Amino acid sequence: MNWQGWIFMLIVWGLVGCLFFYSFYHILFDERVQNKSVENKRKKRSMK
Amino acid sequence: MTNKNTRERWKTKIGLVLAMSGNAIGLGNFLRFPGKAAENGGGAFMIPYFIAFVLMAIPIMWLEWTQGRFGGMRGHGTTPGMFQAMWKSRVAKYVGVIGIFIPTVIVVYYTYIGSWTLGYSVYSLLDMLPKVDQSSLHPGMSPQEISVLILKPFDDFRSGYTGVVSGEFLKVQFFTYFIFISVLIISIWLLARGISRGIEILAKIAMPMLFVIAVILVIRVFTLGHPVSGEYGPLDGLAFLWEPTWFIERNGQQVFVLLDPKTWLEAAGQIFFTLSLGFGAIQCYASYLYKDEDVVLTGLATTSANEFAEVILGGSLAIPAAAAFFGIAAAQVIASQGSFYLGFTSIPAVFGFLPAGNLLGALWFLLLFLAALTSIVAMAQPMIAFLEDEIGFTRRQAAIVLGIFWFVSSHICIFLRGGWQVMDFWAGTFGPPLLALIEVILMMWIFGGDKIWKELHRGAVLPVPRFFYYTAKYITPVFLGIILLTWFYQNIAVPVFRGSFLQVALEGVEMGWAVWTTRLFLICLFGGLCVLVYLAWRGREAPE
Numbered sequence: 001m002n003w004q005g006w007i008f009m010l011i012v013w014g015l016v017g018c019l020f021f022y023s024f025y026h027i028l029f030d031e032r033v034q035n036k037s038v039e040n041k042r043k044k045r046s047m048k
Numbered sequence: 049m050t051n052k053n054t055r056e057r058w059k060t061k062i063g064l065v066l067a068m069s070g071n072a073i074g075l076g077n078f079l080r081f082p083g084k085a086a087e088n089g090g091g092a093f094m095i096p097y098f099i100a101f102v103l104m105a106i107p108i109m110w111l112e113w114t115q116g117r118f119g120g121m122r123g124h125g126t127t128p129g130m131f132q133a134m135w136k137s138r139v140a141k142y143v144g145v146i147g148i149f150i151p152t153v154i155v156v157y158y159t160y161i162g163s164w165t166l167g168y169s170v171y172s173l174l175d176m177l178p179k180v181d182q183s184s185l186h187p188g189m190s191p192q193e194i195s196v197l198i199l200k201p202f203d204d205f206r207s208g209y210t211g212v213v214s215g216e217f218l219k220v221q222f223f224t225y226f227i228f229i230s231v232l233i234i235s236i237w238l239l240a241r242g243i244s245r246g247i248e249i250l251a252k253i254a255m256p257m258l259f260v261i262a263v264i265l266v267i268r269v270f271t272l273g274h275p276v277s278g279e280y281g282p283l284d285g286l287a288f289l290w291e292p293t294w295f296i297e298r299n300g301q302q303v304f305v306l307l308d309p310k311t312w313l314e315a316a317g318q319i320f321f322t323l324s325l326g327f328g329a330i331q332c333y334a335s336y337l338y339k340d341e342d343v344v345l346t347g348l349a350t351t352s353a354n355e356f357a358e359v360i361l362g363g364s365l366a367i368p369a370a371a372a373f374f375g376i377a378a379a380q381v382i383a384s385q386g387s388f389y390l391g392f393t394s395i396p397a398v399f400g401f402l403p404a405g406n407l408l409g410a411l412w413f414l415l416l417f418l419a420a421l422t423s424i425v426a427m428a429q430p431m432i433a434f435l436e437d438e439i440g441f442t443r444r445q446a447a448i449v450l451g452i453f454w455f456v457s458s459h460i461c462i463f464l465r466g467g468w469q470v471m472d473f474w475a476g477t478f479g480p481p482l483l484a485l486i487e488v489i490l491m492m493w494i495f496g497g498d499k500i501w502k503e504l505h506r507g508a509v510l511p512v513p514r515f516f517y518y519t520a521k522y523i524t525p526v527f528l529g530i531i532l533l534t535w536f537y538q539n540i541a542v543p544v545f546r547g548s549f550l551q552v553a554l555e556g557v558e559m560g561w562a563v564w565t566t567r568l569f570l571i572c573l574f575g576g577l578c579v580l581v582y583l584a585w586r587g588r589e590a591p592e
Contacts, residue, residue: 001287008091009290013360014096020356023349027061032509 055120058336059244065349067251070422071329072354073258076321077362078416079387082289084318086367086383089305091292092335096306096315101355104527105319108484109351110489110512111345114504116334125335125433127483128474128581129276135418136494141585146483147328152577153475153570154327156454156469157461159235160228161236162420164210165413167227168392172399172409180400185373187277189447191381194374199382202393205383216465216562228341228462232455235424243336254418254460261415262361268408269365272372275401280375285368288376307532310572316381316531317477322358324426326480326487332430340507357419365412366390366490369398378425391416397496428454438584457573467559470566473555478535492521495512 001009053130058064085093118131127147130153131140171177178201185198211218231420238246295302298310305311309342320326334343370390371379395412399405428450435446501517543549553559 001283002291005091005287005291008292009286012094014353015098016352016359019348019352023345023352024065026345026509027065027349030509038162 054488055123055125056243056336057338059248061341061346063244063248063252063347064333064337065353066421067247067289067426068333068346068350069329069353069357070251070255070419071333071426072322072324072350072423073255073357074158074322074419074423075165075387075391075416076318076325077354077358077419078365079362079391080321081318081358081362082365082367083383083387083390084314084365085289086309087468089293089296090288092294092305093289093311093315094290096312097319100312100316100319100527103519103523104316104484105323105325105353106348107516107524108325108488109323109330109347110344110504110516111208111487111500111520112330113334113347114500115487115491116331117337117339117343118503119331120335120337121339123437125332126430127331127487128434128584129438130331130335131490132585135490139582140490142578145574145581146479146486147331148434149574149577150483151327151329151332151430151481152474153471153479153573155424155431156457157471158420158427159231159424159454160461160468162417162424163228163231164224164392165416165420166231167209167224168396169410169413169417170227172406172413175406177396177400177406177409178202178218180397182401184497185401187279189374189378191378192376194378195381198374199393199397202397203350206388207393211462211525215466216560218463219473220462225462228458229455232451232458233423235421235428236447236451236454238425239428239450240444242443247429250425251422254422257550258359258415258418258422259361261418262357262365263409265415266361267407269369270403272369272402274372276373277375280371282368282372283377284376285371286337286364286372288379289363289367306388307469313531313534316481316527320480320484321476323354324423326482326484327427328430328483329584332433333426335433338507342507342509343504344510344512361371366395368576370394373398373401434580439580451527460569462532464554464562464565465560466553466563466565467566469557470553470555470563472571474570478539480533482527483533485525485532488520488525488528492525497521557571 058067072282115130115134119125119127119133122133124130124133126144128141128144131144131147134140169175180198185194191195209221209224211220211224225292238250240246241249270282272282294305296308297303299306324330337343367379367383367390370382374382374394382390385393396409399412402408409479431450432443432446435441436443437448439446441449448535477482490498497517497520501512504512539554540549543552543554551559553563555563557563
């Protein structure tokens with residue numbers, strides 16, 4: 001693969017990979033997101 | 049309309065993200081993307097692809113999530129009710145019919161195509177696919193020799209499996225039909241179990257499995273070395289996919305790839321298809337969210353999961369595997385033959401040359417089946433939601449009614465020549481950009497851009513850059529308008545000027561009564577859905 005191919009591939013993989021890990025990091029480990037999930041569970045219980 | 053307080057909800061955030069990713073990740077990620085990229089300039093194709101991703105896909109995705117949550121809080125899981133809630137016009141709910149027409153048509157033919165992957169997986173596991181002659185492949189073979197000597201038995205097998213044309217009909221094997229019925233029953237059973245007990249559990253099992261299988265296959269492909277000749281290996285496949293080709297041949301002429309409208313249309317079409325935008329399915333899944341659930345982050349997560357599966361995993365499987373065994377010239381010819389040739393003809397032949405090739409083949413088709421099954425249930429869910437929310441059926445009744453319709457109408461795809469191609473043309477190619485354009489205008493201009501922006505941010509942990517507000521309001525509708533105008537010019541205006549409009553089918557298949565029958569079915573389905581919407585709203589508006 002020539003240098004242009006490597007650059008295109010690494011840029012695109014980098015962008016997609018960063019977006020993937022950034023969003024999943026927040027969903028799995030961000031405290032604010034986790035607290036919201038707990039709130040929603042409480043709401044669901046209270047609806048029952 | 050269902051009571052908004054008794055409406056089903058996603059049980060976990062990760063389940064929601066995986067289910068939404070399952071909706072987006074389908075056969076297109078592993079079969080369509082590599083072929084389109086290779087055909088349209090390789091690395092150069094990624095420029096229009098990512099421009100379409102930022103200017104069109106991300107804004108539409110967030111708008112659809114927001115619209116879905118907004119509708120769900122008012123007891124509507126499908127676009128007729130959502131459009132009506134956002135646009136106080138009598139026609140709004142009928143315009144919204146497009147959002148249940150598209151996924152319902154797609155599910156009819158996609159289930160059949162998805163069932164091929166399960167059938168192939170079984171055949172491969174039982175080592176019943178055609179055998180390759182190890183001595184027949186040698187360095188220096190031309191693409192034509194490879195097509196005739198290596199790939200033809202696999203292509204003939206595929207024709208036999210998917211149906212041999214006999215006049216206006218297709219002759220289909222019993223096994224093909226049996227597997228289709230099995231997939232149909234599995235899908236209906238999952239839908240009848242509901243959102244959290246059916247679709248969410250499926251996603252939690254299928255999506256991690258899909259990623260693990262894809263990683264195993266990618267590792268296997270990149271450890272092939274140089275199996276046939278020292279001159280080519282899997283990295284040459286990556287080079288074929290990623291090295292930018294700035295000038296390509298179109299209709300016998302050399303064109304600069306970034307100035308050719310076809311490249312932009314292909315890139316935008318791929319983005320639409322891969323993210324299931326304008327299908328009405330995202331809104332339906334999002335309607336089962338809580339009022340303050342974060343749609344910004346979850347939407348971004350599902351989009352990134354889909355792109356990860358497409359660009360990184362999908363791009364590293366089929367083309368590099370074909371290039372490693374057959375060389376770049378043959379891989380180019382294979383890619384130009386279309387997605388099914390790549391996935392169902394070339395890949396089984398490649399695995400046929402490897403030890404335990406039948407197991408690798410079974411894994412490859414299982415990967416495709418998992419991708420297809422999660423998309424099938426996502427496409428079927430809008431009709432279930434419509435029957436539940438607007439007509440008042442229980443989930444079980446809705447699943448049975450949809451199942452009967454699904455079973456009967458699938459026979460058009462199984463036994464009529466060109467049946468699924470006609471459905472794919474109208475529901476899979478023309479429909480999504482049209483629905484997306486309507487959605488964007490409805491939300492950003494009729495309902496109000498500021499209101500939808502506020503709605504999008506409710507419960508969001510991360511703020512969306514203001515850039516996307518202006519993009520959604522001004523650039524995205526223009527982008528979509530250009531796509532639709534170009535589509536209209538190429539598919540309607542040019543054939544009308546040439547006088548071939550009624551002689552040559554727009555759908556890319558030979559004209560015949562089978563094509564007209566399928567078109568009539570689509571018209572009747574759309575009309576029937578409009579009548580159902582009319583009856584549902586009449587009942588609601590009638591004085592007590």
